[in-house]
Amino acid sequence: MADKFKFALALALLAAGVVGFYQLSEQALVLRVLSVLAGVAAGVAVAWQSEPGRRFVEFAREATAEAKKVVWPSRKETVQTTGMVFAFAVVMAVFLWLTDKSLEWVLYDLILGWK
Template sequence: MADKIKFALAIALLAAGVVGFYLLAEQAMILRILVVLVGVAAAAALAWFTEPGQRFFVFAQEAAVEARKVVWPTRKETLQMTGAVFAFVVVMAIFLWVTDKSLEWALYDLILGWKKS
């Protein structure tokens, strides 16, 4: 039950930061952003002390470890794949345009006899 109360307070702190952003509409933007960041930090600090919060932070740490294990493509591989995707999109666009114009010609000119002037 205590975890639920702490979690509800954390959500309230987060909401207070967002509400503070709008209530301080006449203030400098840096102050408004600072209020939101303080609300987020306070909510995260309070959520840290809940059991679901602890599980989330452990999950986040494990996700970061797994992300470091990923073998990211090199610049050359990235450019090659981007080029292949771009070429495929161009080929598909031309194919769909030709298909559309062929169907337009077949329907309007041959079947319906609506010759364009």
């Protein structure tokens, strides 16, 4: 129940920041943007104190650690793979075009006699 209250409070703080942006329409843009940023920061701080917030932070840390373990391809490997994909796409386009033209010729010229 406390986590739901914290989440609702976080959403209310976020909404307060957005409302502040519009309420300060006569003020400088910097002050209006700071109002939104303060609302976002306060909302994040409150949400962070809830159990789902802590789980999300832990998940984000684990995801970052896993991303660091990935072995990314070198520039040469990337260029070679991109070239192979492009060549395959061109070959398939030519094959499909030839198949289409062949079927068009068979149906319209040979079978139906439309010229």
